[in-house]
Amino acid sequence: MAKSSFSSNGNLKKEPEKAKISKESLREAFMLYSYIKPYRGKFILSLVFIALSAFSTMIFPFLLGKMIDAAAPAAQVQLPQNSMGGEMFGFNLKTVNWSLNTILLLLFLQLSIQTIFSFMRIYLLTEVGEKSLANMRTDLYGKLLSQSMSFFSEQRVGDLSNRISSDLSQIQDAISFTLAEFLRGIFTLIIGLSFIFWISTELALVMLAVVPLIAVVAVFFGVRIKKMARKAQDQLAESGTIVQETFQGISIVKAFTSESYEMKRYTSSIMGVVETAISNARYRGVFVSFMIFSVFGCIAFVMWYGATMISSGQLSAGDLTMFVIFSAFVGGTFAGFADMFSQLQKTLGATQRVRELLRTEGEPVTITDLLVNIQNPILGKVRFEDVAFHYPSRKDVEVLKKITLSVQAGEQIALVGPSGAGKSTIASLLLKFYEPNRGAIYFDEINSKDFGLTELRGQMAFVPQDVVLFGGSIKENIAYGKPNATMVEIIAAAHNANAHEFIDRFPEGYETIVGERGIKLSGGQRQRIAIARAILKDPAILILDEATSSLDSESEQLVQEALENLMKNRTSFVIAHRLSTIRNSNKIVVIDKGSVQEIGTHETLMRNEHGLYRRLVDMQLEWN
Ligand SMILES: Nc1ncnc2c1ncn2[C@@H]1O[C@H](COP(=O)(O)OP(=O)(O)OP(=O)(O)O)[C@@H](O)[C@H]1O
Numbered sequence: 190m191a192k193s194s195f196s197s198n199g200n201l202k203k204e205p206e207k208a209k210i211s212k213e214s215l216r217e218a219f220m221l222y223s224y225i226k227p228y229r230g231k232f233i234l235s236l237v238f239i240a241l242s243a244f245s246t247m248i249f250p251f252l253l254g255k256m257i258d259a260a261a262p263a264a265q266v267q268l269p270q271n272s273m274g275g276e277m278f279g280f281n282l283k284t285v286n287w288s289l290n291t292i293l294l295l296l297f298l299q300l301s302i303q304t305i306f307s308f309m310r311i312y313l314l315t316e317v318g319e320k321s322l323a324n325m326r327t328d329l330y331g332k333l334l335s336q337s338m339s340f341f342s343e344q345r346v347g348d349l350s351n352r353i354s355s356d357l358s359q360i361q362d363a364i365s366f367t368l369a370e371f372l373r374g375i376f377t378l379i380i381g382l383s384f385i386f387w388i389s390t391e392l393a394l395v396m397l398a399v400v401p402l403i404a405v406v407a408v409f410f411g412v413r414i415k416k417m418a419r420k421a422q423d424q425l426a427e428s429g430t431i432v433q434e435t436f437q438g439i440s441i442v443k444a445f446t447s448e449s450y451e452m453k454r455y456t457s458s459i460m461g462v463v464e465t466a467i468s469n470a471r472y473r474g475v476f477v478s479f480m481i482f483s484v485f486g487c488i489a490f491v492m493w494y495g496a497t498m499i500s501s502g503q504l505s506a507g508d509l510t511m512f513v514i515f516s517a518f519v520g521g522t523f524a525g526f527a528d529m530f531s532q533l534q535k536t537l538g539a540t541q542r543v544r545e546l547l548r549t550e551g552e553p554v555t556i557t558d559l560l561v562n563i564q565n566p567i568l569g570k571v572r573f574e575d576v577a578f579h580y581p582s583r584k585d586v587e588v589l590k591k592i593t594l595s596v597q598a599g600e601q602i603a604l605v606g607p608s609g610a611g612k613s614t615i616a617s618l619l620l621k622f623y624e625p626n627r628g629a630i631y632f633d634e635i636n637s638k639d640f641g642l643t644e645l646r647g648q649m650a651f652v653p654q655d656v657v658l659f660g661g662s663i664k665e666n667i668a669y670g671k672p673n674a675t676m677v678e679i680i681a682a683a684h685n686a687n688a689h690e691f692i693d694r695f696p697e698g699y700e701t702i703v704g705e706r707g708i709k710l711s712g713g714q715r716q717r718i719a720i721a722r723a724i725l726k727d728p729a730i731l732i733l734d735e736a737t738s739s740l741d742s743e744s745e746q747l748v749q750e751a752l753e754n755l756m757k758n759r760t761s762f763v764i765a766h767r768l769s770t771i772r773n774s775n776k777i778v779v780i781d782k783g784s785v786q787e788i789g790t791h792e793t794l795m796r797n798e799h800g801l802y803r804r805l806v807d808m809q810l811e812w813n
């Protein structure tokens with residue numbers, strides 16, 4: 190890469206890869222900057238403090254050198270009077286003679302100022318970093334929330350949370366730490382080099398004779414380190430995902446005693462990380478050692494050269510001390526750039542992924558507080574016309590082949606059929622989680638495409654196959670679809686859902702915490718909470734994916750009653766496994782292998798002796 194940029198002056202375009210990378214990185218930087226922008230006053234101020242503190246640090250070796258010269262004035266050189274280099278502020282810094290005590294005083298003065306600068310830069314930069322990162326986190330979370338269901342079925346949840354947490358931490362480190370170190374390094378280099386040249390141009394040139402060599406090696410290793418850093422980070426994310434998945438499904442892991450299997454899976458993933466990290470470390474180690482060797486070797490050589498200059502009276506002992514300490518600063522900064530470089534590379538990797546996500550188009554949902562007034566309230570007539578569908582992740586499998594059905598407002602329609610027939614998929618299409626690949630769905634004879642997503646979903650309630658409660662109180666969980674509901678409304682909904690009684694039995698009643706960190710509810714209880722949630726929302730259309738897990742007959746009856754309360758006066762889609770529960774539906778649709786097999790009432794369908802519905806009912810009767 191370095192070769193071609195030397196080879197010609199106007200031909201840089203010949204190297205698309207490099208051009209692309211630099212263009213890309215510029216854009217990354219710009220994206221980061223858009224988050225810093227609101228705090229740019231403080232940000233710029235903190236950069237000023239970084240510069241000031243770097244400068245103030247560099248005064249320290251200068252004063253130390255002066256101290257040595259003050260202690261041994263005999264060793265001082267008499268500079269030729271025509272030398273102009275040292276003229277500053279009206280007196281010559283090179284030949285100025287302060288007493289030991291003055292210098293000590295100056296040293297403490299310098300240290301005190303330094304303290305303030307350092308405090309300010311750390312404080313300000315952290316504030317800017319935290320605040321801008323909080324904005325980025327919120328944006329990213331909002332972006333994730335607004336992604337379509339197909340996005341979530343293609344991504345692993347672990348990957349997503351990993352992106353949010355680790356990539357953003359990396360970026361945050363970059364803003365509040367790496368960036369500061371980098372700038373400090375730059376300032377230190379500029380100021381240090383100026384001092385070095387000011388002390389003795391000859392000695393400085395001797396030292397810098399070796400630096401370009403170091404720089405070339407730095408670039409070479411830097412490119413390698415960048416690639417490997419990205420790989421290591423991806424691998425670590427991968428093993429993080431394993432951990433997350435294992436603990437999400439911990440009951441399955443334990444029930445199948447697959448601890449050792451998971452252990453092996455995790456171990457091999459971790460070993461991969463270690464391998465990459467170690468080969469990475471080999472490069473980084475060689476790099477850093479090389480830097481240290483060359484820089485310190487350089488200093489030793491310069492020391493020798495300087496000592497020779499002292500004996501010939503061209504340099505004072507204090508000057509050489511200054512020079513060596515400055516060189517150590519410069520050298521240390523150089524070596525530190527190696528680590529910083531790989532940190533910055535990692536950050537670029539992280540930024541790239543975060544930005545990829547921020548750039549994706551989410552669903553057109555409106556993330557505002559709940560719809561207060563719905564523009565086009567629907568009555569609830571629903572019609573599927575010749576709908577075909579395949580999941581975006583499995584394009585070759587046509588899950589729904591030809592679904593045509595209709596339901597009048599306020600009617601109850603039951604979807605039955607064997608497992609995998611496509612019933613839950615129909616529910617997903619109703620909720621506009623996905624768009625049909627062919628055909629259309631009409632609400633009140635208006636194509637579903639012409640409805641706003643949020644508006645449409647705002648008028649539906651969904652009781653899923655397996656109910657998940659969010660961490661929080663029972664009250665909050667019921668009010669999930671209507672956060673401004675009053676306590677009276679919530680209790681009424683719980684009554685109708687046959688949930689009030691068991692909720693009341695908890696010592697804390699409606700304030701009982703459920704979910705991850707709270708009380709675990711039984712399947713039937715969770716279902717009744719979900720039903721209360723739906724009752725409270727009072728939707729025009731209700732979608733009910735009945736749980737396959739069989740409830741005991743008492744709670745089954747309670748749930749059944751709750752459902753009947755819920756379905757009154759609204760269009761209800763009921764996906765039923767227990768056929769006894771849907772006998773009174775206005776219409777029963779039998780789905781098999783993605784197509785409608787039969788439509789009718791319980792009575793008409795039972796009359797068809799060879800029909801699928803009759804067979805399913807007979808089978809369940811045999812069972813019971
Ligand atoms: N997110 C998805 N991505 C790809 N394929 C899917 C997805 N969800 C379901 N499928 C497939 O679509 C088909 C229909 O699934 P669906 O969940 O609609 O069945 P179902 O009728 O609800 O079954 P059950 O009665 O067991 O709940 C199945 O073959 C399933 O493998």
Ligand SMILES: [Mg+2]
Nearest residue numbers: 612613654734
């Ligand atoms: Mg299903």
